[in-house]
Amino acid sequence: MAHGPATLAVPLREAAGRRARSRLWRALVLHGGGWALSAVALGVLLFPIFVMLSTSVKTLNEVYQVPPVWVPAAVTWRNFVDIWTKYPLRTYMLNSLIIGAGTTCLNLLAAIPAGYAVARLRFRGRQAFMLLLLLIQMFSPIVVLIPLFKIMAALHWLDTYWSLIVTNTVFTLAFSTWMLASYFRAIPAEIEEAALVDGCSRRQAILRVAIPLAAPGVVTTIIYVFITAWNEFVFALTFISRTEMRTLTVGLYTFIGRWAVQWHYLMAAALVGVLPVVILFMLVERHLVRGLALGAVK
Amino acid sequence: MRLSAQERLAYPLLVPAAALIGALILYPIGATIVTAFATTDKLGRIVGVAGWRNFQALAADPAFWQIFRRTFVWTAIAVAVKTTAGLAFALLLNLPFHGRRAVRLLTVIPWALPYPISAMIWQWTYNSQFGLLNRFLQATGLWPHPPAWLASPGSAFAANLIVDIWIGLPFFALVFLAGLQAISPEYHEAAAIDGAGAAARFAAVTLPFLRPVIVMASLLSVIWTFNDFSVPYIVTKGGPINTTDILVTHLYKTAFQFLDFGPASAIAIITFLTLLAFSLLYARLYFREVG
Structure with a gap:
C-alpha cells in the first residue's frame, strides 16, 4: 500500500479546493450582493440629494428646461x-x-x-x-x-x-x-x-x-x-x-x-x-x- | 419634610431645568386647557367662557374627523414601512462587505437634513414638469405615466408619506443595526450547529433579541410621525384643499391663519391626550424592558 497516502491526498486536496472555492463564492455573493443592494438603497436615499446638487449648479434656463436635464451641460458656480x-x-x-x-x-x-x-x-x-x-x-x-x-x-x-x-x-x-x-x-x-x-x-x-x-x-x-x-x-x-x-x-x-x-x-x-x-x-x-x-x- | 444631605445637594441642581420646563411646558399646557374652554378674540385674548362648545363644534365638523382619521392612517402606514424597510436596511448594513462604513455614513444624510429643507427639495423633485422624479420614472420605464404628484389628493398624500418615510428611515436602519451588532455571534453559531437555516436563525435569534429595540424605535417614531409638521405643511401645504392636512398642520392653520384660538386649543388638547396615551405606553414599556 505504498500509494496509500497519495490516493488519500487527492480527495483531501479536492475537498480543500472545494472549501476554498465555496469560501470564495461566499465572499463574492456577500460582497456582490452587499454592493448591489447598497447601490439600490443609496440610489433611493440619495436621489433628492442628487436633485439638490444638480439644480444648484444649473442656470435659470436649465432649471426650466423640458425634459429636465440630469446634469447641466455647463456647470455654473x-x-x-x-x-x-x-x-x-x-x-x-x-x-x-x-x-x-x-x-x-x-x-x-x-x-x-x-x-x-x-x-x-x-x-x-x-x-x-x-x-x-x-x-x-x-x-x-x-x-x-x-x-x-x-x-x-x-x-x-x-x-x-x-x-x-x-x-x-x-x-x-x-x-x-x-x-x-x-x-x-x-x-x-x-x-x-x-x-x-x-x-x-x-x-x-x-x-x-x-x-x-x-x-x-x-x-x-x-x-x-x-x-x-x-x-x-x-x-x-x-x-x-x-x-x-x-x-x-x-x-x-x-x-x-x-x-x-x-x-x-x-x-x-x-x-x-x-x-x-x-x-x-x-x-x-x-x-x-x-x-x-x-x-x-x- | 427633612431633606437628606444628598437631597440638599440635588434639588438646587435641578432648579434651572425644572424652572425652564415649568415655565415653557407645564404652564403652557395649563394655559392651553383653559383656552380650550374659552372664547377668544383674534389676538388670542380670552373674552368669555365656552364650556364644551369648542369641542362640540369640532365633534360636529366632518372635516375634523377626516383629518383625525387621516392622521392615524398617516402614522400607521409611515411607521409600518419605516420599521420593515429599516430592518431590511439594517440587515444589509450588517453584511460584512467592504465599503459598508461608507454606505452607513451616506445613509445618515436624510436624517441630518432639516425637515423643512428636505421637504423643499422633495417639492421640487416632485414637480410634474421640471422635476427629476417623473423624468427618472419615465426614462427607466418603471412608470411610463407617473401622476402629477402634488395635484390630486391621493398622490399628494402618498407623496407626503414618501418624504416622511425617507426622512425617518435612517434612524431605524442605524438603531436596528446597533441592535443587531449587540447580538453575540455565539447565539447564531449555536443555532447553526443545531441545524437552523438562515430564515430559522432570523426568527429564533435575531427577532427576539431585537424586540425591545423594535418596540422602542417604533413607538418613538409613532410620536415623531404624528408630529411631523414640516412635511405636509411645506410639500403639499396641506392641499389640494386640506386633503393632506394632519392634526398638527390643521391646528397650526386654525390658530395662526384663521386666528381661531379657542377651537385650535381644543385640537391641541385632543392631540396632547392622544400623544400622552402613546407616551405613557412608551414609558411603561421602557421601564419594563430597559429601565
Missing part, C-alpha cells in the same frame, strides 16, 4: 455667489448660528447639573423627574405653540433670538439631561469620592472630574442640541416676522414665496445651509443612536 451677495443667506445663517450657540449654552447650564443629580444622587421625586423627562421627549411642541406665542408677546421677545433660544432649549432638555446622566453614571464613583476626600467641593468635583470624564457625552450633547436648533422650523416660523431676524430654515422657506421660480438659488442655498450640520451629524451619529434608543441598545 454663479448661484453660490449670487445667494451669498444678493440674497440674505448670510444673515439667515448667522441668525441660526447665534440661536444654535445660545441654545447650546443655556441647555448645558440646565442639563449638566440636572443630569448629574439624576445620575449620582438619591432624592425623593427622582423617578417622577425621570418620567417627566421621558414624557417631554415625546411631547409635541405644537400643542403649546399658542401659549408660547402669548408668553413671547408678553415678554416682548417676538422677533428676538431669546424667544427661540429658550424654546429650543426646553425642547432639547429632556434628551440632553438623559444623555449626560448616562455618561455621568458610567464614571466610577470612586474617582469622584477620591476627589471629595482630597478636599474638592462637590462643585469642583463636577467641574474638574465629572465633566472632563464625560467629555464624549458632553460633545455629543452639544452637537445634538446645536443641530436641533439649527434645523428647527415651527417656532421660528411663528415667533419671527422681520426678514433680518429669520433663521436658515424659515429664510429658505420664504424663498419659495418670494422668489418662487428660482429653484437654482433655493437649492444652492439649501446645500450651503445643510453642509455644516450634515458633517457634524456624521461625527456623532453613533453616540446619538445609542442615546435616542434610550438604553434599548446597549
Whole structure:
C-alpha cells in the first residue's frame, strides 16, 4: 500500500479546493450582493440629494428646461455667489448660528447639573423627574405653540433670538439631561469620592472630574442640541416676522414665496445651509443612536 | 419634610431645568386647557367662557374627523414601512462587505437634513414638469405615466408619506443595526450547529433579541410621525384643499391663519391626550424592558 497516502491526498486536496472555492463564492455573493443592494438603497436615499446638487449648479434656463436635464451641460458656480451677495443667506445663517450657540449654552447650564443629580444622587421625586423627562421627549411642541406665542408677546421677545433660544432649549432638555446622566453614571464613583476626600467641593468635583470624564457625552450633547436648533422650523416660523431676524430654515422657506421660480438659488442655498450640520451629524451619529434608543441598545 | 444631605445637594441642581420646563411646558399646557374652554378674540385674548362648545363644534365638523382619521392612517402606514424597510436596511448594513462604513455614513444624510429643507427639495423633485422624479420614472420605464404628484389628493398624500418615510428611515436602519451588532455571534453559531437555516436563525435569534429595540424605535417614531409638521405643511401645504392636512398642520392653520384660538386649543388638547396615551405606553414599556 505504498500509494496509500497519495490516493488519500487527492480527495483531501479536492475537498480543500472545494472549501476554498465555496469560501470564495461566499465572499463574492456577500460582497456582490452587499454592493448591489447598497447601490439600490443609496440610489433611493440619495436621489433628492442628487436633485439638490444638480439644480444648484444649473442656470435659470436649465432649471426650466423640458425634459429636465440630469446634469447641466455647463456647470455654473454663479448661484453660490449670487445667494451669498444678493440674497440674505448670510444673515439667515448667522441668525441660526447665534440661536444654535445660545441654545447650546443655556441647555448645558440646565442639563449638566440636572443630569448629574439624576445620575449620582438619591432624592425623593427622582423617578417622577425621570418620567417627566421621558414624557417631554415625546411631547409635541405644537400643542403649546399658542401659549408660547402669548408668553413671547408678553415678554416682548417676538422677533428676538431669546424667544427661540429658550424654546429650543426646553425642547432639547429632556434628551440632553438623559444623555449626560448616562455618561455621568458610567464614571466610577470612586474617582469622584477620591476627589471629595482630597478636599474638592462637590462643585469642583463636577467641574474638574465629572465633566472632563464625560467629555464624549458632553460633545455629543452639544452637537445634538446645536443641530436641533439649527434645523428647527415651527417656532421660528411663528415667533419671527422681520426678514433680518429669520433663521436658515424659515429664510429658505420664504424663498419659495418670494422668489418662487428660482429653484437654482433655493437649492444652492439649501446645500450651503445643510453642509455644516450634515458633517457634524456624521461625527456623532453613533453616540446619538445609542442615546435616542434610550438604553434599548446597549 | 427633612431633606437628606444628598437631597440638599440635588434639588438646587435641578432648579434651572425644572424652572425652564415649568415655565415653557407645564404652564403652557395649563394655559392651553383653559383656552380650550374659552372664547377668544383674534389676538388670542380670552373674552368669555365656552364650556364644551369648542369641542362640540369640532365633534360636529366632518372635516375634523377626516383629518383625525387621516392622521392615524398617516402614522400607521409611515411607521409600518419605516420599521420593515429599516430592518431590511439594517440587515444589509450588517453584511460584512467592504465599503459598508461608507454606505452607513451616506445613509445618515436624510436624517441630518432639516425637515423643512428636505421637504423643499422633495417639492421640487416632485414637480410634474421640471422635476427629476417623473423624468427618472419615465426614462427607466418603471412608470411610463407617473401622476402629477402634488395635484390630486391621493398622490399628494402618498407623496407626503414618501418624504416622511425617507426622512425617518435612517434612524431605524442605524438603531436596528446597533441592535443587531449587540447580538453575540455565539447565539447564531449555536443555532447553526443545531441545524437552523438562515430564515430559522432570523426568527429564533435575531427577532427576539431585537424586540425591545423594535418596540422602542417604533413607538418613538409613532410620536415623531404624528408630529411631523414640516412635511405636509411645506410639500403639499396641506392641499389640494386640506386633503393632506394632519392634526398638527390643521391646528397650526386654525390658530395662526384663521386666528381661531379657542377651537385650535381644543385640537391641541385632543392631540396632547392622544400623544400622552402613546407616551405613557412608551414609558411603561421602557421601564419594563430597559429601565
